[in-house]
Amino acid sequence: xxxxxDLFENNKAWSKRQMESDPDFFNxxxxxxxxxxLWIGCSDSRVPANQILGLKPGxxxxxxxxANLVVHSDLNCLSVLQYAVEVLQVEHIIVCGHYGCxxxxxxxxxxxxxxxxxxxxxxxxxxxxxxxxxxxxxxxASRHDRMCELNVLTQVMxxxxxxxxxxxxARGQKLEVHGLVYRLTDGLLHDLAVHITSLxxxxxxxxxGRLDRRxxxxxxx
Ligand code: CO
Numbered sequence: 001x002x003x004x005x006d007l008f009e010n011n012k013a014w015s016k017r018q019m020e021s022d023p024d025f026f027n028x029x030x031x032x033x034x035x036x037x038l039w040i041g042c043s044d045s046r047v048p049a050n051q052i053l054g055l056k057p058g059x060x061x062x063x064x065x066x067a068n069l070v071v072h073s074d075l076n077c078l079s080v081l082q083y084a085v086e087v088l089q090v091e092h093i094i095v096c097g098h099y100g101c102x103x104x105x106x107x108x109x110x111x112x113x114x115x116x117x118x119x120x121x122x123x124x125x126x127x128x129x130x131x132x133x134x135x136x137x138x139x140x141a142s143r144h145d146r147m148c149e150l151n152v153l154t155q156v157m158x159x160x161x162x163x164x165x166x167x168x169x170a171r172g173q174k175l176e177v178h179g180l181v182y183r184l185t186d187g188l189l190h191d192l193a194v195h196i197t198s199l200x201x202x203x204x205x206x207x208x209g210r211l212d213r214r215x216x217x218x219x220x221x
Contacts, residue, residue, distance in 0.1 A: 028058075035061045038084040040077070040155065041096040042068045042103065047182055049096075052189065061088055067103030067120060067151065068095060070158040082164045091174055093159055096189070097152040098182040099145050108147055123147075126154045149192055152179045160196050161206040169199050170210055 018025050037060045039049040049055075049062045063080040070077055084090045097104075106113050107123030127134060130150050137143045156179040159165055168175045179192040199207055 033058050033061075033088070035059050035084075035088060036091045037061065038081070038088075038090045038093045039063070039096060040068055040070060040080075040093065040159070041182075042066065042098055042101055044098060044101065046184055047096070047098050052182060052187070061090060065119075066116065067101055067107070067123060068097050068155060069119070069122060069151075070095070070155045070162075071122060072158065072162070078162065078164065081159065081162060085164050085168050085173070085175065089173070091176065093165075093175065093177045094180055095152050095155045095159060095178070096180045096182055097148045097155075098184060099148050100184050101148050101151075104147050104151055105144060108144065123151055126151055129154075149181055152181055152192060153194055155179075156194055156196060157202075157206075160202055163208060163211075166199060166202075166208050167211070 015026075035058060037053070037055070039053070039060050039062045041047055041049055041062070041064050043064045043066050049060055049064075050057070053060060061080070061084045063077055065074075065077065070081075072078075081093075084093070103116075103120055104123060106116070107120040108127055113120075127147060130147075134143055134146060134150075137146055156177055159177050165175060165177065175197075177196040179194040181190045181192060182188070183190060196202070
């Protein structure tokens with residue numbers, strides 16, 4: 001698959017197949033998208049959310065970036081998160097990493113790759129936080145695998161530390177945050193058994209009270 005023309009031909013064939021199998025498919029999606037899931041995954045071309053999850057268009061809202069990071073100053077990711085939680089009212093947020101992630105590998109090396117090193121910088125903080133655990137693992141491949149998992153766990157908590165998710169819980173909205181890792185070699189998802197469903201599972205320092213405009217104004221002044 002190398003020519004752009006092939007893509008248009010693929011697209012026409014796909015559209016035809018959809019119409020044949022479900023004539024109302026596009027009409028339904030035009031009027032409403034009501035996905036239950038937000039997927040935050042790696043940009044890696046081998047990790048396509050819909051196909052891995054077996055979901056159709058309209059069933060998962062997707063944000064992808066290199067190494068599936070949730071950075072608190074990233075307006076792009078935060079906007080996706082806010083829209084998914086507050087407007088679409090997704091019930092599950094899935095942070096999905098993958099073993100063999102090049103972004104994790106780059107961040108765990110001392111090589112410079114250019115601008116992207118700045119994006120990947122926070123992964124070094126995760127390495128540093130878990131350094132004794134990581135460096136106790138004897139082989140390089142297993143160290144890398146564990147870093148992919150620890151990165152996901154860190155991003156799951158970053159999602160939970162946002163005002164967006166905490167305000168949703170404060171409103172009583174049902175919202176679960178999950179951490180998964182995809183294995184390229186067998187196509188299977190591994191559940192990291194982290195399922196955050198409420199503020200009780202958050203470290204105290206990251207808990208935020210309800211927004212109070214008067215106090216906010218006072219603090220700003
Ligand atoms: Co990756």
